[in-house]
Amino acid sequence: MTRKQRRMTIIGGSxxxxxxxxxxVLNALRDSIVFFSTPTMVAEKHVxxxxxxxxxxxxxxxxxxxxxxxxxxxEVADGxxxxxxxxxxxxxxxxxxxxxxxxxxxxxxNGVFKADTVLAKHDETYMPKDVADALxxxxxxxxxxxxxxxxxxxxxxxxxxxxxQGAVR
Amino acid sequence: MIAESGHYALVLALGLALIQSIVxxxxxxxxxxxLMNVSRSTALAQLLxxxxxxxxxxxxxxNSDFSVANVYENSHSMKPLLYKITGVWGNHxxxxxxxxxxxxxxxxxxxxxxxxxxxxLRAHVLAVQAWIASAxxxxxxxxxxxxxxxxxxxxxxxxxxxVLQDIGLxxxxxxLYLGYVGFSISxxxxxxxxxEGRIDAAWARWVRPWTLVAWIFLTLxxxxxxxxxxxxxxxxxxxxxxxxxxxxxxxxxxxxxxxxSALVMEKRNALKVxxxxxxxxxxxxxxxxxxxxxxxxxxxVHAFATDPTRGVFILLILCLFIGGSLSLFAGRATSLxxxxxxxxxxxxxxLVLNNLLLTVxxxxxxxxxxxxxxxxxxxxxxxxxxxPFYNLTFAPLFALxxxxxxxxxxxxxxxxxxxxxxxxxxxxxxxxLVAIAIAWGWASGGATLAPLAIGLGVFVIAGAITDIVExxxxxxxxxxxxxxxxxxxxRSAWGTAFAHAGLGVALIGIVCETTWNSExxxxxxxxxxxxxxxYDVKLDGLFQRQGPNYREMIAEFNVSRDGEKISVMTxxxxxxxxxxxxxxxxxxxxxxxxxxxxxxxxxxxxxxIAVRIYHKPLxxxxxxxxxxxxxxxxxxxxxxxxxxxxxxxxxxxxRLQPAE
Numbered sequence: 001m002t003r004k005q006r007r008m009t010i011i012g013g014s015x016x017x018x019x020x021x022x023x024x025v026l027n028a029l030r031d032s033i034v035f036f037s038t039p040t041m042v043a044e045k046h047v048x049x050x051x052x053x054x055x056x057x058x059x060x061x062x063x064x065x066x067x068x069x070x071x072x073x074x075e076v077a078d079g080x081x082x083x084x085x086x087x088x089x090x091x092x093x094x095x096x097x098x099x100x101x102x103x104x105x106x107x108x109x110n111g112v113f114k115a116d117t118v119l120a121k122h123d124e125t126y127m128p129k130d131v132a133d134a135l136x137x138x139x140x141x142x143x144x145x146x147x148x149x150x151x152x153x154x155x156x157x158x159x160x161x162x163x164x165q166g167a168v169r
Numbered sequence: 170m171i172a173e174s175g176h177y178a179l180v181l182a183l184g185l186a187l188i189q190s191i192v193x194x195x196x197x198x199x200x201x202x203x204l205m206n207v208s209r210s211t212a213l214a215q216l217l218x219x220x221x222x223x224x225x226x227x228x229x230x231x232n233s234d235f236s237v238a239n240v241y242e243n244s245h246s247m248k249p250l251l252y253k254i255t256g257v258w259g260n261h262x263x264x265x266x267x268x269x270x271x272x273x274x275x276x277x278x279x280x281x282x283x284x285x286x287x288x289x290l291r292a293h294v295l296a297v298q299a300w301i302a303s304a305x306x307x308x309x310x311x312x313x314x315x316x317x318x319x320x321x322x323x324x325x326x327x328x329x330x331x332v333l334q335d336i337g338l339x340x341x342x343x344x345l346y347l348g349y350v351g352f353s354i355s356x357x358x359x360x361x362x363x364x365e366g367r368i369d370a371a372w373a374r375w376v377r378p379w380t381l382v383a384w385i386f387l388t389l390x391x392x393x394x395x396x397x398x399x400x401x402x403x404x405x406x407x408x409x410x411x412x413x414x415x416x417x418x419x420x421x422x423x424x425x426x427x428x429x430s431a432l433v434m435e436k437r438n439a440l441k442v443x444x445x446x447x448x449x450x451x452x453x454x455x456x457x458x459x460x461x462x463x464x465x466x467x468x469x470v471h472a473f474a475t476d477p478t479r480g481v482f483i484l485l486i487l488c489l490f491i492g493g494s495l496s497l498f499a500g501r502a503t504s505l506x507x508x509x510x511x512x513x514x515x516x517x518x519x520l521v522l523n524n525l526l527l528t529v530x531x532x533x534x535x536x537x538x539x540x541x542x543x544x545x546x547x548x549x550x551x552x553x554x555x556x557p558f559y560n561l562t563f564a565p566l567f568a569l570x571x572x573x574x575x576x577x578x579x580x581x582x583x584x585x586x587x588x589x590x591x592x593x594x595x596x597x598x599x600x601x602l603v604a605i606a607i608a609w610g611w612a613s614g615g616a617t618l619a620p621l622a623i624g625l626g627v628f629v630i631a632g633a634i635t636d637i638v639e640x641x642x643x644x645x646x647x648x649x650x651x652x653x654x655x656x657x658x659x660r661s662a663w664g665t666a667f668a669h670a671g672l673g674v675a676l677i678g679i680v681c682e683t684t685w686n687s688e689x690x691x692x693x694x695x696x697x698x699x700x701x702x703x704y705d706v707k708l709d710g711l712f713q714r715q716g717p718n719y720r721e722m723i724a725e726f727n728v729s730r731d732g733e734k735i736s737v738m739t740x741x742x743x744x745x746x747x748x749x750x751x752x753x754x755x756x757x758x759x760x761x762x763x764x765x766x767x768x769x770x771x772x773x774x775x776x777x778i779a780v781r782i783y784h785k786p787l788x789x790x791x792x793x794x795x796x797x798x799x800x801x802x803x804x805x806x807x808x809x810x811x812x813x814x815x816x817x818x819x820x821x822x823x824r825l826q827p828a829e
Binding site: 009028 | 511553554558560562565750
């Protein structure tokens with residue numbers, strides 16, 4: 001093999017791997033990305049049942065109901081719209097009424113959001129960023145959230161610790 | 170007084186770093202040994218002052234001096250001593266101080282043990298280190314001063330986030346930073362080589378041990394963080410593809426590639442330009458990670474710092490260093506001479522493939538991490554890129570890499586014999602196929618991918634063993650001779666085998682845990698029994714207990730199998746009054762490499778409690794794998810060839826001046 005052929009082999013191999021990676025990424029982008037919505041966005045856009053997305057908002061005070069076998073239902077609100085959520089399992093430590101929450105799942109035929117994951121806000125001073133931004137955009141941002149968020153420098157920082165919001169599957 | 174001294178020491182360190190940034194370079198221009206040697210003293214003095222500053226912050230935390238804002242916000246007088254110390258880096262300011270301390274430590278090590286480096290190379294390396302250090306000292310002093318006082322000191326502190334009050338915080342961040350920041354050395358060497366316009370195999374011999382040290386710590390740090398998340402968060406997850414985790418994974422991938430390409434450069438004097446580029450990219454990814462974590466730019470529970478000035482400051486540092494180094498690379502790289510030729514099928518070729526797959530996998534992770542950010546900024550909609558994305562992209566690339574791993578060490582340099590290697594790997598391949606068959610039969614055809622992946626893991630492990638067997642000639646010569654040869658093998662050969670086997674071990678653990686993990690969630694009352702994976706778990710009762718700064722509710726479970734009592738497990742739920750928050754302390758029962766995992770949910774009024782029980786088969790392999798890899802790294806590091814300072818540069822003309 002000449003020097004040129006060797007180089008071409010290596011360049012060709014690199015391009016093949018890059019093309020493979022690009023194909024994998026494009027393929028994965030089609031259906032493995034989960035979008036974020038608020039109840040208002042859900043109401044406006046008519047999300048199809050069965051399409052997975054992340055729902056963010058505040059847990060409507062007084063809406064939490066516990067059923068048998070760890071089944072729970074609650075409502076997620078963002079000021080102008082509400083959406084009922086059904087979930088089965090243990091809610092995270094930090095799940096409270098009136099506080100921020102992000103749930104992942106899909107709508108069923110009756111328009112109930114069936115969640116398979118519930119993430120609660122981290123503690124008094126932390127609000128999920130998705131929720132905070134969505135509320136801000138709609139003008140429902142309460143200043144005290146902001147004050148808390150910037151006043152309380154939260155720890156954790158350095159850890160590759162995953163999801164201390166207390167995710168529940 | 171302590172706070173002011175700490176602050177002052179940090180300012181002095183900045184002053185020293187500024188001197189170290191400029192004077193050695195002038196010295197190198199003028200060929201003035203005295204000026205070049207300034208770098209050595211300033212690097213050591215910097216280490217001293219930053220160390221003093223760090224010790225000052227530790228003392229403030231230990232003494233619970235709540236007149237210092239950082240202590241007030243993150244500590245509590247009732248907190249156990251260990252967490253008072255670890256709490257120092259459990260917050261933004263403190264962790265940045267740890268960052269620069271470790272940077273100064275590495276600079277100090279180069280200064281102390283770099284006596285046989287060419288003088289001008291050492292001057293350049295330490296100057297580049299000082300640029301990085303100056304930027305981050307400025308960052309701390311301007312935006313995140315940990316020594317700020319409060320005008321009216323409160324009596325009690327606000328306590329550390331309960332999730333962080335764990336031994337994991339004592340180990341994980343320092344390890345991770347030793348890895349992250351350790352890559353600054355290879356970066357500085359790369360920039361120094363570009364500035365000097367000279368690079369040779371001796372350069373790679375110098376860079377490799379430093380990269381290896383950083384890589385070992387990063388490997389252990391990531392594994393430790395993963396295990397910490399696993400037992401602390403209470404739902405048994407060990408990797409979340411969270412942007413902050415990706416931030417540590419990307420330098421690891423690039424660093425692994427760098428280790429391998431530096432090998433080619435050291436042995437064959439080839440791939441010089443690529444190695445330089447990888448050194449720059451690896452540390453750039455470390456900086457990017459620091460930016461992602463410290464600026465609060467991502468939707469991540471880690472990124473709590475919400476102050477935008479910090480983000481902008483780090484972004485400036487990031488652009489300056491990455492942009493500057495890449496421009497320097499673009500301008501100077503062509504002047505570096507290309508070395509050794511090799512055929513595509515050869516050890517070099519295999520290492521190129523390794524580099525290709527690792528960097529592409531790294532690029533995929535980078536894309537997945539930054540894509541949501543870019544979309545949010547440009548198109549104003551939000552999305553999350555999670556495990557499904559990486560399973561479809563990262564996993565196939567890594568599977569390809571693992572398939573190639575056993576071939577690499579067995580191919581000859583320059584020109585390899587692929588057919589011969591395939592024949593020698595036949596036994597390993599058969600072992601993999603047998604493993605697939607067994608896993609398939611045992612799981613009775615359930616998941617298709619899992620047995621294949623287990624077979625791949627077994628192939629990688631068997632391949633590593635085959636390599637050692639081939640080198641010692643175990644199958645061909647008498648046992649005593651083979652044993653003698655095994656002792657004579659270079660330690661780096663053993664290191665390679667252990668590190669590669671570690672990959673296979675981790676893969677098997679990951680596959681078994683994700684595929685055959687069983688879960689039981691229920692509300693349990695006293696004397697209720699749950700059945701999971703052949704175990705009977707009986708709730709004996711609930712107790713209350715008072716801890717140093719929390720109250721906890723402990724549930725006692727009796728675990729038995731076939732009527733035979735095995736152990737008692739006591740998961741608990743702690744509520745911390747100061748922060749009004751609670752944590753779940755999971756209980757773990759280790760059986761071989763598998764674990765039984767119990768964590769608690771909420772208790773009802775009638776005394777029943779929500780309980781989550783998992784059986785995780787072979788889960789411990791996930792972390793034993795990285796430990797094996799790190800052990801391989803340590804073996805390789807102890808190889809005579811790599812011992813820091815052992816090899817003298819080959820050509821005497823490089824040593825312009827004898828180092829003192």
